Amino acid sequence: MKKKTINNKEIGRRDLIKLAGSAATLGMLKSAFPDFLFASSAKDVRRPNIVYILGDNHNADTIGYAGHPFIKTPGMDRLAREGVVFEQTYNTTSLCSPSRASILTGQYAHNHGVKNNHTPWTGQSTTFLEHLSRSGYATAFIGKWHMPGEGLPEMPFLDLFVSYTYREGQGAYFNCPMVVNGKEVPSRKPYITEEINDYAIEFMEQQVNKPEVEQKPFCVYLSHRPGHPPFQSPEGISGMYDEEDVMKVLPPHADSMWYGKTKGNVFQGIMMGSYHNQYRRYCETLTAMDRDIVTLLNKIDELGLRDNTVVIYMGDNGMQWGTHDRHGIREPYEESARLPLVIRAPWLVPDPGMSRRQLSLNIDIAPTMLDFAGVPIPREMDGQSLVPILKNGNLQGREAFLMEYWRYYPENTPSYVGVRTRRHKYIRFERGRDPWLFDLENDPGEMNNLYGTPTGNAVLPQMKELLAQLNR
């Protein structure tokens, strides 16, 4: 009889019985402890690597896979083909810093405390990166931090912290000075997306090249600057959309010059000039970022990590380009609040290339990360893991969520609080405006405010009740 071998060593029947006994004991132990205690290497799919890519002010429809008429985003399109697009993803506070804090902590802004771009990050809430780090992940934060406070926060649990403080953390598209693990260093690459992409690739390579016994699963949080103004893109991309007819995308009344500078839209110096060209430049920055996403995905393939690495692309806010006479990210319209979200996790998704219509949120990212890693989700997190929906597109998902916003000078959107259900949106402003009530099923463009109408009055009590529940 041919003897069985393990690691090229011959083993007998007695050895096999011992091994089976050990395996059974280990199995019992595993059921009693969290999964992560048993993970040993990055190749273990139950402890996948995670690469989370965050865009800035990325309108959810300004992507190739979403049917945009001219923007080129082959990287994101590839993710959509190989993963799942969450079509109904929203931020809970439509502004940069609160949304970023919500992504990191899994909490609504009224819980994590970063209410607008003036209120500082206090570190009082724990980020998912810290949870992952404690559970044995190698973690890296690379790119835009952009939360108010004195410089960058102390995050000693990170294995790599690359960011920038230039221009209140907004950085610059070209030659942006970087802060690497607390030390200011010059930019190595001229364009910001290439610069931070390189740091991400180097971090992944370092993890893979470690001796097997030292290897840990890793999580890279890669936070990009496109499409934040002032829009600038690198050579080869700059000007590539000059000939495109932007009126295929912008609303009919978005005339080329005056638009975006009236109707109470605050603008900076750079926002002078053609609104149409501003939109073209915006698209170019997104394409520049996508070029680096392509590079990153290729590197994941090259390193043999594709089948045990979750890749996520998401935006922190949407972006309103002239709809409802508004330009920006703050109004509680769909264009501002809806985010692009695509998740690739080949071993989990039975139907790659499909989409999910369940309501998903920025506050779902942190619990989803922990769920991927087998880390228990703390009760402090307001969001829910998207992993069950990834696995099964027929699940119902949440019924409603809270929308909240604290006015942010100099923008003139008043503070508001509201509730969004699968069908309706109800928003109550602090001052200066009547409430909004939209039926998004029959009026997806939010053109017909039902507040004060008989139809609206029929729905309103239920919406108020939901709002009270969520806002408790």
Place this chain on the structure above:
Amino acid sequence: MEHNTSIRKSDWKPAVVPVSVAVGIWLFLHFLYEILGLIENVSLYRNLASINWILLVISVGFSALVVYPVVFFRGASKRICILAVFALPMAWSVKEFIRVSATVTIAESLFYVLFTPVQILVFVGQVGLIGVADIYCRIRLKQRKEISRVMGPVPLSAIFLSVLILYFVLIRGGGYDFHLAVKMIYRSLFL
């Protein structure tokens, strides 16, 4: 000899009609822009809106080039000419103040009309244009042989100062540096 620095009611007379016309044109174009949104033919709308935009920019941003010489040659003093030029930007600011105060406090609204780049563009722009308009008036006076020298330090300084401020507000760092500076001042005052 003591100069009388107060302005008499009759001193304003040369400015009343030009200022009223300038403000009237701006108001007309402003409301026209709102009404244009009702046009359903997109191509027609965009053409009209673009023309309207150019006229609006001229009326708000460049009115000094017309108001100053007209008021000057109607016999007003330079002080009245300068005040007349700022009437339209003031009207614009009042409109902005009313609009913004629907959302923020009165103090913040005041801060807004004083420090928003577009407000500064309008006001500081007028300073430079007053310099240009004054040089134009002096050229005309010289042609009439009423004065001998066109260029003077005051109008040239006004132009230089205006360009310098606008550079820092709108051009340096793509306008973002000034935007951040204003936010910093805002935070120190209001938070």
